[in-house]
Amino acid sequence: MAHDTMHGSFSPGYPALNKWVGRIIMVWYAGFSWDRMRTAHHQHHATPGTEDDPDFYADNPTDFWPWYVQFFLRYFAWTQILVLAGIGAVYMLLGASYLNLVIMWAVPAIASSVQLFYFGTYLTHRHGNTFADEHLARTNNYPRWLSLLTCFHFGYHHEHHLYPNEPWWRLPARKRERRL
Secondary structure, eight states: OHHHHHHTOSSTTOHHHHHHHHHHHHHHHHSOOHHHHHHHHHHHHHSTTSTTOTTOOTTOTTOHHHHHHHHHHHHOOHHHHHHHHHHHHHHHHTTOOHHHHIIIIIHHHHHHHHHHHIIIIIHHHOSSSOOSSTTOOOBOOOOHHHHHHHHTTTTBHHHHHHSTTSOGGGHHHHHHHHHO
């Protein structure tokens, strides 16, 4: 949903609603600034797979772990640590245990960042295979149900770059339309 708010497709025609829903989701997810993430994401769309792409690892665009670490550190800073510590403190004041916070919040957040990166950035933008066009993005060949489970159809990444204002759930239909 946060991604769709960045493109205005969460609530088409209501930019203020997209902005506020996106801001709330991004803060609760990992203390991120929606405005900062949106700027970086639009830069990614303007310069995919190049040194100017904030999501790209130009040093070695096929090496997963160094690329993920760079990706993670680019978006995760002290401000996120402070925001998350504050949210965690509120949860603990409300009675949540530290172990529950780790198991039910921190681990899923980190795991989802790896999932998003692997299926939505690494597989779709890594170099080594050919790309269809200047978007330097590819689409996976997973069945629709598996694509949904891997990362909410972010693997339909070429379609996303062709139609960035389409919500994620419409990307499989866009791929079918392109094949007809």
